[in-house]
Amino acid sequence: MLTLSWIRQNLFSSWTNSIISIVIIYFLASIIPPLLDWFIFEATFIADDRTGCTTDGACWAIIGARFYQFLYGFYPTEEVWRVNLVYAMLPFVIISLLWDGIPYKKQFLTFAATYPFLVFFLLYGGPGLTSVASNKWGGLLLTLFLGLGGIIIAFPLSIFLALGRRSKMPAISAICIMFIEFIRGVPLITLLFFGSMMLPLFLPEGLNIDTVLRALVAVIVFQAAYGAEVIRGGLQAMPKGQYEAAQALGLSYWQMNIQIILPQALKITIPALVNTAIGLFKDTSLVIVIGLLDLLGIGRAALADTKWMALHVEVYVFIAAVFFIFCFGFSRYSLYLEKKLNTDNDSENR
Amino acid sequence: MNKDSIIYFENVSKWFGDFQVLNNINLEVNKGEKIVVCGPSGSGKSTMIRCINRLEEHQEGKIIVDGTELTGNVKNIDTVRREVGMVFQQFNLFPHLSILDNCTLAPIWVRKMSKADATELAMQYLRRVQIEDQVHKFPNQLSGGQQQRAAIARALCMQPRLMLFDEPTSALDPEMIKEVLDVMIGLAQDGMTMLVVTHEMGFAKEVADRIVFMDEGQIVEAKAPTEFFENPDSERTKLFLSQIL
Numbered sequence: 157m158l159t160l161s162w163i164r165q166n167l168f169s170s171w172t173n174s175i176i177s178i179v180i181i182y183f184l185a186s187i188i189p190p191l192l193d194w195f196i197f198e199a200t201f202i203a204d205d206r207t208g209c210t211t212d213g214a215c216w217a218i219i220g221a222r223f224y225q226f227l228y229g230f231y232p233t234e235e236v237w238r239v240n241l242v243y244a245m246l247p248f249v250i251i252s253l254l255w256d257g258i259p260y261k262k263q264f265l266t267f268a269a270t271y272p273f274l275v276f277f278l279l280y281g282g283p284g285l286t287s288v289a290s291n292k293w294g295g296l297l298l299t300l301f302l303g304l305g306g307i308i309i310a311f312p313l314s315i316f317l318a319l320g321r322r323s324k325m326p327a328i329s330a331i332c333i334m335f336i337e338f339i340r341g342v343p344l345i346t347l348l349f350f351g352s353m354m355l356p357l358f359l360p361e362g363l364n365i366d367t368v369l370r371a372l373v374a375v376i377v378f379q380a381a382y383g384a385e386v387i388r389g390g391l392q393a394m395p396k397g398q399y400e401a402a403q404a405l406g407l408s409y410w411q412m413n414i415q416i417i418l419p420q421a422l423k424i425t426i427p428a429l430v431n432t433a434i435g436l437f438k439d440t441s442l443v444i445v446i447g448l449l450d451l452l453g454i455g456r457a458a459l460a461d462t463k464w465m466a467l468h469v470e471v472y473v474f475i476a477a478v479f480f481i482f483c484f485g486f487s488r489y490s491l492y493l494e495k496k497l498n499t500d501n502d503s504e505n506r
Numbered sequence: 507m508n509k510d511s512i513i514y515f516e517n518v519s520k521w522f523g524d525f526q527v528l529n530n531i532n533l534e535v536n537k538g539e540k541i542v543v544c545g546p547s548g549s550g551k552s553t554m555i556r557c558i559n560r561l562e563e564h565q566e567g568k569i570i571v572d573g574t575e576l577t578g579n580v581k582n583i584d585t586v587r588r589e590v591g592m593v594f595q596q597f598n599l600f601p602h603l604s605i606l607d608n609c610t611l612a613p614i615w616v617r618k619m620s621k622a623d624a625t626e627l628a629m630q631y632l633r634r635v636q637i638e639d640q641v642h643k644f645p646n647q648l649s650g651g652q653q654q655r656a657a658i659a660r661a662l663c664m665q666p667r668l669m670l671f672d673e674p675t676s677a678l679d680p681e682m683i684k685e686v687l688d689v690m691i692g693l694a695q696d697g698m699t700m701l702v703v704t705h706e707m708g709f710a711k712e713v714a715d716r717i718v719f720m721d722e723g724q725i726v727e728a729k730a731p732t733e734f735f736e737n738p739d740s741e742r743t744k745l746f747l748s749q750i751l
Contacts (some may be wrong), residue, residue: 400561401598405612405664406587415611419602499602499644
């Protein structure tokens, strides 16, 4: 509570504290009003082109004018309901994963598990739906598809790679080590290039995997290698006694890993795993090099429009805000998970 | 090898690198026998009992547990582990599972028991070790003595034919040692076959049928407690007893 006594205790408890508080308050007072003016009070929200905007504030009209592209890329307007459906279902998936005591928990989880398949069907089309080529996708749709798809599909792969690397069977561990080290040793951008330029050369004539799927594969492979190393770190932190207790009880290798080792190892790697996931989510912007226009790509395309010249700040602020909302969400979700899985009395999370 | 034998060691040797931890071990334990293994640290006593459920692999000789020989055969190892319970110095409870779940996990997954049956069985053993009111807590919320008693209950839930104790009281505060030893004494009185590595000589006197003294990877002597304490054969045993008593 912001009361007088709180202010005295926390902001003006000593001379140095008071001086620091005054300096900070002065600093905030001098930058916040002009920022608010630029962002909101002097800003123009609706205009037909650059000339319709004032020069004192932001020209958010460009975002509105390009909003469709930011959300859907070049997805055909008559089919856009499919993307909207994908977007509309996402909150239900998130809620069913977050809310423990939700009624009909089982049904919600089944829905969450089928969601990825629904997404593929709705976006690509199939029986009953006209197909939409993935080179028409873009903007947030593409960012989420590659980012979330990459993170989710890569996760189980990372676990297998991490376990494989520590396997006592030399062939399995050698394959996992080579895979991880090779993928981790090259930049994502080269994997994307490799996927889009080189892969078709190796595939038989006529077999054509589309560009977005090739990018998705590159993203998955990249994230799997990084995630595997993070999870391996967690596995290595497990006390030997946990393995021994599980073995002494007669658990098999998989029972031991699934019931005992992974739940604990994954728990301690949550912060690092989310860290790599956030990194990957933002790195999906690199698909611009293979001609796909994600959120950032659409922004750059908007800037190239002569009607909306020199509005870099507005466009990048908008894109940053969208990325921030998602990445902050991941970060909060990881804290929630850590708290939920915490079985000690002591540790504190923020 | 007689017909009541449940553990049989024949000329067992083991090396860690160049260092020989077990040197030509011969030991036979009958059903229902209680054996206390003692000796200075580094004498190989823990390694020896860890060979019984293959947490350590022996390199020479033969180990037969309850009729099953321990070899590289994974099936044999699984068979033996199902019949042998183990209690560790550091308890090694699973910290992410409640005490009850710690106890029901192996019966459900290894013995394929139903959850209800496993819970009933676990509650029976948890009552026996007197922590039935703590079953929904997590291991880190319990005292060391309570954790070790829970670990004993967890091992018993697999209804093993013999129990191994690897220094079960060494990590405990002095005031908690008795509560764990009392549980072990109760178990011994019920006729469980037990191999206990411990320095608790009072326990050894009260419970053991034989005391096995080890030094430098060898069994120096194996005798009934009264004989062992009053009339040891070797100088090494005498020296050890003079240091510990």
